Amino acid sequence: MVSNLIISAQNLDLTFQTNDGPVHALKDVSLEIGKGEFVSFIGPSGCGKTTFLRCIAGLEQPTGGQISVNGMTPDEARKARAYGYVFQAAGLYPWRTIGGNIKLPLEVMGFSKAEQAERVARVMDLVDLSGFQKKFPWQLSGGMQQRASIARALAFDADILLMDEPFGALDEIVRDHLNEQLLALWARTEKTIGFVTHSIPEAVYLSTKIVVMSPRPGRITDVIDSPLPRERPLDIRDSKEFIEIAHRVRDGLRAGHQDDV
Amino acid sequence: MIYVVGALILWGLGWMLNARLANGPRANTRAVQIAVPVIFGATILLIWELIVRGLSVPLVILPPPSMIATTFANSLPILWADFVQTFVKGALSGFVIGGVAAFLLAIVVDRYDFLRRGLLPVGNFMAALPIVGTAPILVMWFGFDWQSKAAVVVVMVFFPILVNTVAGLRDTSDMQRDLMRTYGASYGQTLFKLRLPAAMPFIFNGLKIATTLALVGAIVAEFFGSPTRGMGFRISTSVGQLALDMVWAEIVVAALAGSFFYGAIALCEKGVTFWHPSQRS
Amino acid sequence: MFKRSVLPVLTVLGVIMALWYAACIPMNSAWTIQQLERSGETMTVSEHIADTWAQERPRLPAPHQVAAELWDTTVMKKITSKKSLIYHGWITLSATLLGFGIGTTLGVLLAVGIVHSRAMDMSVMPWAIVSQTIPIIAIAPMIIVVLYSIGVQGMLPKAIISAYLSFFPVVVGMVKGLRSPDAMQLDLLRTYSANKSQSFWKLRLPASVPYLFASLKIGVAASLVGAIVGELPTGAVRGLGARLLAGSYYGQTIQIWSALFAAAILAAGLVALIGLLERVTLRRMGERP
Missing domain, CATH: 3.40.50.300 (P-loop containing nucleotide triphosphate hydrolases)
Structure with missing residues (x-):
């Protein structure tokens, strides 16, 4: 056991x-x-x-x-x-910024606006992506996109x-x-x-x-x-x-x- | 005769100029890319003018562009009234009604798999039919004024928008949908956050097809009866009076209306689907 | 197979039929009431409903009336008769096919020119694309009348309208198709030092076939619309467009609907025929079934 x-x-x-x-x-x-x-x-x-x-x-x-x-x-x-789930491909929504993508699960789960912003900043820092919040996924390299998708899975702290x-x-x-x-x-x-x-x-x-x-x-x-x-x-x-x-x-x-x- | 020779020389010159521009070192600049088709169009207009004058083509067969321009400038109030009647009242209102109806039905159809399987083949089939043929029926039902034109437009734009929206709503990968499931997202959340944004390129594709259809529907429906104004009415009566300059002026209006309508939708598309590979440069 | 695709379609068609019959009742019942008031008779509700499905000039004919008219004007009439829809259909179809043939041929030729000449590409292509956004069908009445005034009438003017309506979709689709081979495929032929015509016949043309068929389907439907609209302005007496026009003049709704269905069947048939050709061709070219 x-x-x-x-x-x-x-x-x-x-x-x-x-x-x-x-x-x-x-x-x-x-x-x-x-x-x-x-x-x-x-x-x-x-x-x-x-x-x-x-x-x-x-x-x-x-x-x-x-x-x-x-x-x-x-x-x-x-x-x-x-749990947070990370897929084979980053699968970020191309119509959302990196910050917007990480915020997606928080919106779905009904976190408050202030909490959303705070959490996004925290997990972006965690995966070393601070400063890329306003970029769109297609402006980032594959490795950065995958890091963003990990941040997305971490955002709601499962x-x-x-x-x-x-x-x-x-x-x-x-x-x-x-x-x-x-x-x-x-x-x-x-x-x-x-x-x-x-x-x-x-x-x-x-x-x-x-x-x-x-x-x-x-x-x-x-x-x-x-x-x-x-x-x-x-x-x-x-x-x-x-x-x-x-x-x-x-x-x-x-x-x-x-x-x- | 001198005019005809002039036309031939002009053609040669215009083409030489374009060939040099197109194969020149600056061919990929924006200026040249605009200049070449403009030169081509201008050459055609000039040749048209010269040939019509040179061969003294009767006005009832082909009026020269200068005369069409004069007629256009002199009949602006008539052309404007026709434009309002056909485009604003007929085409635009039909486009909006048909588009909204098709969009809402698409969302319902997408929700129920059975409906989708049943309606989609029927919708695809209908989109290929000569729907403009319903014009005489709808004119009979809704009267001669713009309401019947709008009805024809509704029927014409409905199926392309329906079919494209349904296809777009299904254009999400398994992975994207699984992601929403891992968040325990509801149907509405998945619809608004994932599937509608993903469907936008398809929806705009349908809307762009529909812009042309809307004008075609509104104009052709007037051939089956209309009040004494409207682009289709003016074309058919002016043709009857052999006033071809007026017909051409009306065609210019139709062309302008069509391109601007399409351009407006394309502009919205650029704003909404800026993220799509086809819109990135 | 049946449960997944046929059953839903049949259900939807069934619902459409039911709605159609139901719609006939409010649409046509005013006439029935008027007749009753004039004669002073009365009717039960079921008689009343039956009457809305059996009028001679209903606002909305019931499906079986249209079907009966279609049967009557195709199978029951000699095809040379002026009342035969097959006769009228053939008039329209022949103009459509002639125009479609001309438009497609010219369209493919122009596309080949555009792909091989940069000057032609830059001069013509923007206009070809713009032409797709404008209702070029608006010139149809003028073409008919102008050609009539110089003594050309009958099938040719309609065919010309059909031709220019199918022309632009074919140009745009074909240019796309001829350009569809990617850089790697073109580079491969360059490593063989293939010349322009070899890379055209061996790569560009085969690669364009799926695009060609897609635009042929759009083109043939547009051609048919062109031929029908081409029959409207001169008050032609032959062809499906003429049937639509005559029907609307004389309030012969059943005739309009049957002409409309004939046009629909024709369009569907033409598109299906091209779809069949597409399947056969692509399969021969090694596409997986």
């Missing part, structure tokens, strides 16, 4: 009905995530990592099993605004941050930089983070817990608790421990692959 349980899934099943017959996206997935953990989901495409994240967010309905978020059903948690390959479309250098910033942000805000990725170094560098998944049907093959300290400079990636964990992740991915090659 994890202390301060935030997310708990038991024997989760999800089958999509498609034109080519049913697709078993998740099979018998059980996982517990405690408060303040940074959990990465890694696996090849079709392994159900994004689907699992969407189940936590209440964006997909599981067809079997139990899942609870903050002791509620995901749908209730969604309506209680328990305890949980769910991120679906947020840096997948960015180049390596920008990605390293954002990874570092994300860790700093996590340390400062003590949020619980669920993070989908297909990059092994990214998963190992960021996480306290790495969940390895494999496809057809989507399932968990390994859960690795990282022995790395919470304080992580970028060059920790050259350390022996880091390489060992990366190895274990790679082995897990390979094992999951064996039965369909």
